Amino acid sequence: MEHASDDEQAPEAEGATPTQRAIALAARELFEAKGYGAASIREIAKAAGVDPALVIRHFGSKDELFARVIGFDEHFAPHLDGPLGTVGERLTAYLLDASHTQLRASFSAIVRAADHERVRVEFQDSLRRLLVEKLSARMSGDDTLLRAWLVSAQLVGLIHSWDAVGGESATPEARAQVARLYGAAIQKLITP
Amino acid sequence: MEHASDDEQAPEAEGATPTQRAIALAARELFEAKGYGAASIREIAKAAGVDPALVIRHFGSKDELFARVIGFDEHFAPHLDGPLGTVGERLTAYLLDASHTQLRASFSAIVRAADHERVRVEFQDSLRRLLVEKLSARMSGDDTLLRAWLVSAQLVGLIHSWDAVGGESATPEARAQVARLYGAAIQKLITP
């Protein structure tokens, strides 16, 4: 909402051409399903019914396409608003909720694509805007910004290790237990 | 130490041929310096003075080469032995210590290469053997294994976000502060 000029539109906004939206949609689905590396531009183009070169024409590069299409928008913001004493557990529970598979798929794809610097810095920036700064603003005590970064680091680690710690097949009870335990650990950084 | 048969030697052990050791050494250095994706097999081969095909001949694939050459062996084990009440901070402090750049480089390369499944499962296995099981064995209460996995998740997240939270240029004081804060959060899962 910062600037509504005529270029650099979000790929799924109304200003984008149908082709761009088709590419963005196919890219999003394939990135989430197969990860950054395994989803090739040619495959994305084919799924969108478009020439591979056109994907690059519109989005510049694979890195940029990924960064523009994969994200976690305003998912976290609502859960930073409630009582501060339980925000850790609420964040974790939200992230692990069985019905939020797509959020996890996006988040996981980004975390796993960290080998690409462009993706990394874009991700860090999103995290800062959408989580760290908002959370830090509500915290009190010393090093609020640092502690908020560490909270985000914990969430990243949880997603990275989600397979080892339960995975998509975990029961709701298991998820709740992880949310309780990990949420408490996160909370230690928010209200020590 | 499980089986000392004549094949499947560790690439830097005495049983390996000089060429294999040269490849392993070059691969390690390049992987740590440039990351998994940016270090090509042809580049590694050139640095080792060897034909690229020979690298594959000896190590099977790039994934396997990476998994065999990059690791964090017994780095964590010693710090799991001391008093249990401060193991969180000691682990974190050790991981962030300014003189342990190479450990961080290895760890970071692995975490960032998570887009490759082979690397991921190998990493998870190492984590289980070298950290989770040993830590879990010392813990008491419910869900010790799950909680130990969550500890490892926190360390992964810290490495993943290390740039955002200080990075290699952080002062020793900053590192100590992170170790104190993050260590306390980790500790919450070990001795709640």
Place this chain on the structure above:
DNA sequence: AATGCTCAGTCAACACTGTTGACACGGTTC
């Protein structure tokens, strides 16, 4: 001594990747 066997090492090629340049079409503006 001659044979065969294994294994390190080499070379050219494969299929695939992301990306680019030259070109064609269609609509808008002068």
Place this chain on the structure above:
DNA sequence: GAACCGTGTCAACAGTGTTGACTGAGCATT
């Protein structure tokens, strides 16, 4: 009508990981 611009297409590029056919040396067996 002419010049332009953005969308779309095609073939090609350089680079990637990987493979198959080949050489050659050392060693064992007959």
